[in-house]
Amino acid sequence: MNYANRMNDLKPSDIREVMKLIASNPGTISFAGGLPDPDLFPxxxxxxxxxxxxxxxxxxxxxxxxxxxxxxxxxxxxxxxxxxxxxxxxxxxxxxxxxxxxxxxxxxxxxxxxxxxxxxxxxxxxxxxxxxxxxxxxxxxxxxxxxxxxxxxxxxxxxxxxxxxxxxxxxxxxxxxxxxxxxxxxxxxxxxxxxxxxxxxxxxxxxxxxxxxxxxxxxxxxxxxxxxxxxxxxxxxxxxxxxxxxxxxxxxxxxxxxxxxxxxxxxxxxxxxxxxxxxxxNDLDEHIGKINSVYKMRRDLMLKTIKKEFPEDAKYYYPKGGMFIWVELPSHMNTRELLHRAIERKVAFVPGGSFYPEGGCESSMRLNFSTMQNEKIVDGIKILGELLRESI
Structure with missing residues (x-):
């Protein structure tokens, strides 16, 4: 097919590819998508x-x-x-x-x-x-x-x-x-x-x-x-x-x-x-307040569990809002490889390398906290912590 040259530069989104993996593994605890919690839709x-x-x-x-x-x-x-x-x-x-x-x-x-x-x-x-x-x-x-x-x-x-x-x-x-x-x-x-x-x-x-x-x-x-x-x-x-x-x-x-x-x-x-x-x-601020109270609780829980379960040399950031926690691991680690092992344990995240426009930093990952319920946040982070300690 005679596609335009611009098509040569297009590659599948890593996030969409992860979502495909999740779809083929029912019951996966997903920290991958940047999805709002559907239970909080008005x-x-x-x-x-x-x-x-x-x-x-x-x-x-x-x-x-x-x-x-x-x-x-x-x-x-x-x-x-x-x-x-x-x-x-x-x-x-x-x-x-x-x-x-x-x-x-x-x-x-x-x-x-x-x-x-x-x-x-x-x-x-x-x-x-x-x-x-x-x-x-x-x-x-x-x-x-x-x-x-x-x-x-x-x-x-x-x-x-x-x-x-x-x-x-x-x-x-x-x-x-x-x-x-x-x-x-x-x-x-x-x-x-x-x-x-x-x-x-x-x-x-x-x-x-x-x-x-x-x-x-x-x-x-x-x-x-x-x-x-x-x-x-x-x-x-x-x-x-x-x-x-x-x-x-x-x-x-x-x-x-x-x-x-x-x-x-x-x-x-x-x-x-x-x-x-x-x-x-409707009162938009009132609705936003309900969303933020739930997401704040989940952020706090994920940070607390990461601190407890992740290796000490895992660096992570404290977000004051939004939906994500960013984790940077020792440079020798590859989170794309880690993802496949995590999927086998029914946990998903997005490898960080795809967020760099010029490539690099394959030792980072993005974790979403807005969608999963509390017990799944704890279970999923524990599994990731086990996999990280095994890798290190």
């Missing part, structure tokens, strides 16, 4: 919202709609942006089919062949996959507990004159769970200004906070329209609805409309109306 509230839509406006819900999304929903999203310190209007918002589509459209809009995208090292696997089809080069910059190391970012830019975008996840980063400090956010924006780069700020996990104060978004400090902010309802309402958004300068949103129109015409009208109806009739 089922009854969404049923009521759906009933109202289909009773009062079925002719609208089942019809084509605006490419940029429903105006009433975009108004509510603009209101949510104030929580991030951003004064936005409807014209600054485009509804997307999940924030994943927002990332993909940004790559389509900005990247020419051989252009460079700079990401954190490690970074969100879904973003790396979204960037790959555009024949771009992806460079990872290391970080610490405060975020991307700015001196290394400067060096990377100097080495790569074709750098165009910087993609970051400042809150509860996937996969490490780290949160950027305010100083590091300011420094990143200054670098972007100095080198005339676009910043893609992904905040998919920002509302899943267990402790600490909300830190102003990078977008809130943007005075030049060079920051695109991505948000999503997937982690706080339902990923199956596939409703996300981008907040950006009006001119950028206009370009989004052109690309999205050619991609899918619009995001699903019914799903938008379901989200809109939920926000209209």
């Amino acid at each position: 089922r009854e509230e969404m049923r009521k919202a759906t009933d109202k839509v289909m009773r009062e406006s079925p002719h609208v819900a089942l019809q084509y709609g605006l490419t940029l999304g429903r105006i009433s929903l975009r108004e509510k999203i603009a209101g949510l942006m104030k929580r991030e310190g951003v004064e936005a209007e409807v014209e600054n918002i485009a509804v997307t089919t999940g924030s994943q589509q927002a990332i993909t459209i940004a790559a389509m809009m900005y990247m020419e062949e051989e252009d460079v995208i700079i990401t954190e090292n490690p970074s969100y696997l879904g973003a790396i996959s979204a960037f790959k089809p555009f024949s771009t080069n992806i460079i990872g910059v290391d970080g610490d507990e405060e975020g991307m190391m700015i001196d290394q970012l400067e060096q990377a830019i100097k080495r790569t004159p074709k750098a165009k975008l910087i993609y970051v996840i400042p809150n509860f980063q996937n996969p490490t769970g780290r949160t950027w400090s305010l100083e590091r956010r300011k420094a990143l924006l200054e670098v972007a200004k100095r080198h005339d780069l676009i910043v893609l700020e992904d905040n998919a996990y920002g509302e899943v906070r267990f402790e600490g104060d909300r830190i102003p978004s990078i977008k809130s400090m943007d005075t030049e329209g060079r920051v695109l902010y991505f948000g999503s309802f997937s982690k706080i309402l339902s990923p199956g609805l596939r409703v996300g958004w981008v907040c950006a300068d009006k001119g950028i949103i206009g370009k989004y409309e052109l690309v999205k129109n050619g991609m899918d015409l619009q995001s699903a009208e019914l799903a938008q109306m379901q989200v809109d109806g939920f926000l209209e009739s």
Whole structure:
């Protein structure tokens, strides 16, 4: 078949491959996917919202709609942006089919062949996959507990004159769970200004906070329209609805409309109306509070069990929110090999090497704590601890 050359760079997602392994091993304790707990979905509230839509406006819900999304929903999203310190209007918002589509459209809009995208090292696997089809080069910059190391970012830019975008996840980063400090956010924006780069700020996990104060978004400090902010309802309402958004300068949103129109015409009208109806009739903060109380308990339990069961030379990070715990093991260990032994014991995780855009660090792993019940968290971590001690 005469596929486009870009297809040569596409490889199966490690996460999806792990999910296949899980599917073929029923009863597996999974720390692999970044899935919300389905027991925490607002089922009854969404049923009521759906009933109202289909009773009062079925002719609208089942019809084509605006490419940029429903105006009433975009108004509510603009209101949510104030929580991030951003004064936005409807014209600054485009509804997307999940924030994943927002990332993909940004790559389509900005990247020419051989252009460079700079990401954190490690970074969100879904973003790396979204960037790959555009024949771009992806460079990872290391970080610490405060975020991307700015001196290394400067060096990377100097080495790569074709750098165009910087993609970051400042809150509860996937996969490490780290949160950027305010100083590091300011420094990143200054670098972007100095080198005339676009910043893609992904905040998919920002509302899943267990402790600490909300830190102003990078977008809130943007005075030049060079920051695109991505948000999503997937982690706080339902990923199956596939409703996300981008907040950006009006001119950028206009370009989004052109690309999205050619991609899918619009995001699903019914799903938008379901989200809109939920926000209209329910207290979003109350719902988020219920989610966060459960996830915090599971985070604490997983950390406590890791401390007890993992070898002393396993390094792990303390996330203040989000869904993941990042573990780094001695460099001679290979977590891809460990995964196959773990699957035999009916435990799954995601090997960390796939989160590095330039490869490497095969001795790391990402553990998700949001989905499994307490007893399974304890049982699964105990099994991983046994396997790690055997390996060491």
